[in-house]
Amino acid sequence: MATYSIALDIGATKTAAALLAGNKIIKKVVKPTGAGQNKTKILKNISGLIRSLWIPNVKKIGIGLAGQIDAKKGIVNSTVNFNKDFRQIKLAEILKKEFKVPVSLDNDVKCFAQGELKFGQGRYFNNFLALTFGTGIGGAVIIDQKLYRGKNNLAGEFGHLKIAGTWSGETPLCGCGQKYCFESLASGRAWHKLAKKYGEKSADKIIAPNIAVGLANLATAFNPEAIIVAGGLMDHKGLFEKVRKEFNLKVPYPVLRQTRLIKSKLGENAILLGALL
Numbered sequence: 001m002a003t004y005s006i007a008l009d010i011g012a013t014k015t016a017a018a019l020l021a022g023n024k025i026i027k028k029v030v031k032p033t034g035a036g037q038n039k040t041k042i043l044k045n046i047s048g049l050i051r052s053l054w055i056p057n058v059k060k061i062g063i064g065l066a067g068q069i070d071a072k073k074g075i076v077n078s079t080v081n082f083n084k085d086f087r088q089i090k091l092a093e094i095l096k097k098e099f100k101v102p103v104s105l106d107n108d109v110k111c112f113a114q115g116e117l118k119f120g121q122g123r124y125f126n127n128f129l130a131l132t133f134g135t136g137i138g139g140a141v142i143i144d145q146k147l148y149r150g151k152n153n154l155a156g157e158f159g160h161l162k163i164a165g166t167w168s169g170e171t172p173l174c175g176c177g178q179k180y181c182f183e184s185l186a187s188g189r190a191w192h193k194l195a196k197k198y199g200e201k202s203a204d205k206i207i208a209p210n211i212a213v214g215l216a217n218l219a220t221a222f223n224p225e226a227i228i229v230a231g232g233l234m235d236h237k238g239l240f241e242k243v244r245k246e247f248n249l250k251v252p253y254p255v256l257r258q259t260r261l262i263k264s265k266l267g268e269n270a271i272l273l274g275a276l277l
């Protein structure tokens, strides 16, 4: 008999929740996270989603959340794009009490990278970077087929690297309170801001070189075999090709042009699969 589990991908905009039999997603629902609401309401949204998928033989719950996570203790330390009171939340413990099964919690993009490593295109590389382009930009580092976490589980927070990108009008402020962050110039949210003002075509034109600057910096820092990207922004027609072209112009060493830029085939499902690892 298959082992059933529930996985959640909690982003700043929406939460995807899935019921799995082994590694197979058999049911999936997507709901707004309500990240702007207070912590009690956010928690209620999360447990409501789990309950909507619950069947009696679920054996574990795995969660990927867009924030700074203490994966060992299952605590959400802080988040940039959620309500300010959603911090220091013992999320794993709270849900374990409610559902009486083990709960694991990690940063969403760290889950994504591990999902890719085990089930996706990451299987073919020893060293790769994984990035998601959603409301913000998340990242993770795989070295010798292992997730590199850094001292505070913060390695890979590429969204807040400062980049010299271009913009039109006043430079926007990032959710972290600073300017010139990669995600304030190249995320889905940044794209929407530009598209509203200048139209979708112009938004793509401004965003593509900004994404390429960030990726070229990362390729220079890590010299990985591949960079695997996911997120709605990457599905825009022609954008990925533009990024690749600009990337080749921006890397400082010709050999870095050999870095494989890959669009994830698993997409956001890699977060759900990785959350259960």
Ligand SMILES: [Zn+2]
Pocket (backbone or CB within 6 Å): 159, 160, 174, 175, 176, 177, 178, 181
């Ligand atoms: Zn920032």
